[in-house]
Amino acid sequence: MxxxxxxxxxxxxxxxxxxxxxxxxxxxxxxxxxxxxxxxxxxxxxxxxxxxxxxxxxxxxxxxxxxxxxxxxxxxxxxxxxxxxxxxxxxxxxxxxxxxxxxxxxxxxxxxxxxxxxxxxxxxxxxxxxxxxxxxxxxxxxxxxxxxxxxxxxxxxxxxxxxxDLSPKRQIEIQPFVLSQLETYPKEEGNPFKTGNDFKLNGGLDAKIGITNDLTLNLTINPDFGQVEADPAAIVLDGFQVFYDERRPFFVENRNIFNYTFADDQDNLFYSRRIGRSPNGQPNVQEGAFMTIPLNTTILGAAKFSGKTKNGWSIGILESVTGKEYAKIQENDQTRKVLVEPLTNYLVSRVQKDFNNRNSYIGGIFTATNRNLETDFLNFMHQSAYTTGIDFRHNWNNRKYYFKGNFVTSKIEGSKEAITATQRNMTHLFQRTDAGHLQVDTERTSLTGTGGQFEIGKSSVGNWRYRGNLVWRSPELELNDIGFLRQADEIKQYAFISYETLKPFGSFRKITTYMDQTSNFDFEGNYNRMQYMLGTDAMFQNNWNLIVSTIYKPVNYSNTMLQGGPRFRYSEDFFKSVTIVSDSRKKLRYTMNIYNNMAKNNSFSYSEINVGLTYQPINAFTIAVTPALSSNKNKLQYVTQTSFHADPRYITANLDQNTFSTSIRLDYNINPNFTIQYYGQPFISKGKYNQFNKVINPVAEYYKDRVSLFNQKQIGFNEAENRYEIDEDTNNTTDYIIHNPDFSFVQFRSNLVARWEYIPGSEIFFVWSQGITSNGNPNDNLISELNSQILGRKPTNTFLIKMTYRFMF
Missing domain, CATH: 2.60.40.1190 (Immunoglobulin-like)
Structure with a gap:
């Protein structure tokens, strides 16, 4: 050929x-x-x-x-x-x-x-x-x-x-591992759990068994993910959870079969990072007591049966059990244990069937989470959670056009305490004071919700592409036991159109120009957002890329900004971004991203620049550095909520936040089977608050009319207690307090990994990880924080050696 x-x-x-x-x-x-x-x-x-x-x-x-x-x-x-x-x-x-x-x-x-x-x-x-x-x-x-x-x-x-006469081969692979790990960290005098170092010797097993040539059973017992790169640092001010990508090999393999993205890119019925997550319980201890809690829940074992048959059936079943985790507490010279994570069983089953000459499919999914809640202390957790879904796609006219959709349902069960907490969390916020269609029911022991999406569009042939869709998430929809859902109570309409060149012309290899429009409503019918986006992606003949996009939001209301308070209006804003990507073939190459968002009357602004520099002095060595600097200025940043004479008070303030981070990667390749990689990221974010105020008209058009600024007679700072004291009615009596929200979050994470594949499929890992997390002084600048909180502190070091050997039968 x-x-x-x-x-x-x-x-x-x-x-x-x-x-x-x-x-x-x-x-x-x-x-x-x-x-x-x-x-x-x-x-x-x-x-x-x-x-x-x-x-x-x-x-x-x-x-x-x-x-x-x-x-x-x-x-x-x-x-x-x-x-x-x-x-x-x-x-x-x-x-x-x-x-x-x-x-x-x-x-x-x-x-x-x-x-x-x-x-x-x-x-x-x-x-x-x-x-x-x-x-x-x-x-x-x-x-x-x-x-x-x-x-x-x-x-x-x-x-x-x-x-x-090809004969299918049933794959049988068994891969045991042994691991030795030493962790060193600053010793804490008197703390029996912080002696300065910990050592453990561990082992486990991964296996892959071909049940048929199409379907494979994957097993893992006591898996270790110590060689997996650390998650990037992030600081969250809006109260929502952060989505992190899955990097653990067992869960990544055949991930496409289990995937069920039903709405936005991150909303999914199966989010594997829930399995092995950090324990949820946090016991209260007396002053002077010491406590230690495991960083992650132990995965006792997991099995995954998955594959695709010659008849077009995609099948996936995943079963995993995570063990009990205990907090160890020493107080009054006595040590006790408190259960902070129960024995939990996770089940995911997924199926799809191709038909109509592979132009169509229909599928389904079922997930279940069941916890053995042994103590009242864990009653804040769901005892069980179930989700089901049906999805389909149909292509026609030689796959030029398509129509796809899905429908999902969820049901959670638990104590009154657990279901009440779910109704009040950031995903749901049933307690919103102006939501006529919602109310917190403290007697409920279950919630049932629905969601889904329908989309139709043109995906090929010619220069034009377009699509439109409708997405909904009912207020009661809950996926976060084994899935990922950022926000419920939303109906979203989306339209997209693009034009792509099909032949090079002039200085360009290809240009794609696109425009989309989005509108959002809640289930009460409130019109919460209208958004327009226009962008262009141009590839030049010299292999450089230029990507420019703009987003305009003339209507923008939030049901979550006041975290249980009334619907809040944001000023209309205009977002711009520019990305420049140089020729990736060069020894020295770079990417530059510039972002800017500005709201009307300068009530909000955000600016960020990051530059990715990559240099490859020799074919075996690459260094990449990506510094990023951002500035976030918000004159109505949510701080907290309290009450005054039984009336709710929602407090906002002027926030000035600056963030600096740098990702550093070094790759040295001794040969294709022996590589050394380093990843490090210092992250510093500092925020200062002033001009505190209370919300008085959350939907006013002009941002200053939405709040009432506290004057000097109403607010004072208690330096000894590090808090603001509010005398709203100026009668010389403190009506409520606001703890000083200023922050300086500093974190450094790094991994140095040497990987040697000494025979195909069998590896040795040498890993050195470092970590520092601290709260600095908000009054210092970013450079001072870098020096005092990262360079001037003793980090936690983890050294491990892991060896695997793959047996094939």
Whole structure:
């Protein structure tokens, strides 16, 4: 087989036997000395490379990807949803050898058939695609041409014929691990839980068993994720939870099968970060007592049965049990334990069926969370939580148009205390004083809600793309036991249109211009938001990118800003962003992002600039630094709420917040199988409050009319107690207090990981992690905080060695 490039053609051959399928590539190059041989760790895609995609079920939706760089670096992944999703954390066992000669370069690939999924038909047809990256001109040549306006990637593959008498291989892999870990930290005198160091020796097991060639059972016992990179730092002022990406290998593999995004990108019925989360209980202890709580809940074991059959069935079942976790407390020379996280069982079951010549699918999901609440102390948690969902998609006219949708329901059960707390939390806020359709019912022991989405659009052919959708989340919808839901009580309408060029012209390779419009309502019918967005993404002939976007919000009300108070009006605002991305092939490259948001009458402003600098002095070493600086100024920042003569008081103030962070990455590659990586991020955020006020007319058009500023006779600062004292009626008696909300949050996290794949599939990790978290002085500047709170403090250090060995049968 051959792909044509007038200057640098390539050809490849495919052969197979009972155990392996082999690919041989010959990549011709008129200037072999100019071939770029850059090293990276696995999945790096640096320099010249070739890629083979195999759709062994030929379902026009999914495929296995194997890529090889000229430097011998492997990249692999699983492609789903016709190329819209690419999972890079799938790491199968396969073999690679590359070589440069006077004609160009060659690659030999050997893939065990046990790593692929295919049917037992006596003669088979697989979907196939081959891609070559020609680095110097940033060109791609493909074996099967795919138009730029194609409806997807996998559906356009060519066909591989002549596969006869292939015997499916049932994959059986067992991978035990052993781990030694030493943690050092500043010693606390008198604290029996902070002696200065802790050591543990641990072990566990991961296994992968092919029940059939299509369906795999994954097992993990006492998994360890110590080599996983730390989450980026964040500080939250609006009260909502933060969404973090999943990086743990067990949960990432086959994630596409379990995914059920039903509304916005982050709202999902399955958010795997809930499994193994930090314990929820926080016991109250006497002054002078000492307490220690585990950072994470122990995953006793988990099993995952998943795969896709030749008949178009995608099946996924995940079962996980997390153990009891106890807080250890020492007070009055006695030590006791308090249960802070109960024994919990998580279940996720997911199914989808392709039909109509793979142009349509219908699917369903069911999740269950059950907790063994042994003590009244844990009654604030849900005893059980269940969700169900149905989703579908239909493509027609050769996948030019589509219609998709889903419907979800949820039910939670627990004590009156737990259900009342859920009604009052930030996701629901049933206690909102002006919400006529909601009220807190303290007698309820369950909640049942619904949500869903319907969308129709044009996804291919020609220059134009468009779509429109409708999303709803009922006030009672609750997903956060094993899913992720930011806010309920919302109806959202969305419309999008874009124009894409299909041929280079002038200085441009491609330009995409897009516009969207969004409106939001709540279930009482309040018109809460109207938003317009206009943007352009331009790629130049020199491989630079320029992305410009603007967002205008003429109508913007919030049901959550006062955190249980009445609906609050934000002033109309205008957001602008500019992103510049330089040529990624250069040794020195950078990305610059500039963001600015300004509200009417300057009631709110936000500005941020971050610059990503990447330098690769030699092919084996890369350094990347991304500093970011932001300024947040809000004249009506929510502070707290209290009461005055039984009347509620919602307090806001003028906030001046500055944040600085820098992400630092160092990658050194001794060879494709032995890499050293460093990641570090200092993060400093400092906020000062002044001009405290109370909300008097939350929906007034002019921002100053929404609040009443406290005068000097009404407010005073008690320095000894670090609080503001309010005498609202000026009768020389303190009516209520406001604890000083000024803050200076400082954090440093880093990971140094040496990874050696000493034989295919078996690895040794050497890890050194550091962490510092502290509260600094809000009156100091950012540089002083960096010096005193990070450079001048003793960090917590974690050293671990982890060894795995993969047995294959």
């Amino acid at each position: 051959k792909t044509e490039n007038l200057l640098n053609p390539q050809k490849f051959k495919v052969v197979y036997d009972k155990e392996f399928i082999y690919f041989g590539f010959r990549c011709y190059d008129k200037d072999p000395k100019g071939i770029v041989k850059r090293l990276s760790r696995r999945d790096g895609f640096e320099g010249d490379w070739i890629e083979i995609n195999i759709s062994s079920h030929y379902d026009q939706l999914t495929a296995f990807s194997f890529a090889a760089s000229v430097a011998g670096v492997k990249s692999d992944g699983f492609i789903s949803d016709n190329g819209r999703t690419w999972e890079g954390n799938w790491n199968p066992i396969w073999y690679l050898k590359t070589n440069i000669d006077n004609e160009g370069w060659t690659a030999e690939i050997k893939i065990p058939l046990s790593q692929l999924k295919f049917s037992d038909a006596p003669e088979q047809i697989w979907g196939l695609q081959s891609t070559r990256r020609y680095f110097r001109t940033e060109e791609r040549s493909v074996w099967q041409r795919i138009p730029l306006d194609a409806p997807g990637w996998v559906s356009e593959f060519g066909e591989l014929h002549g596969l006869k």
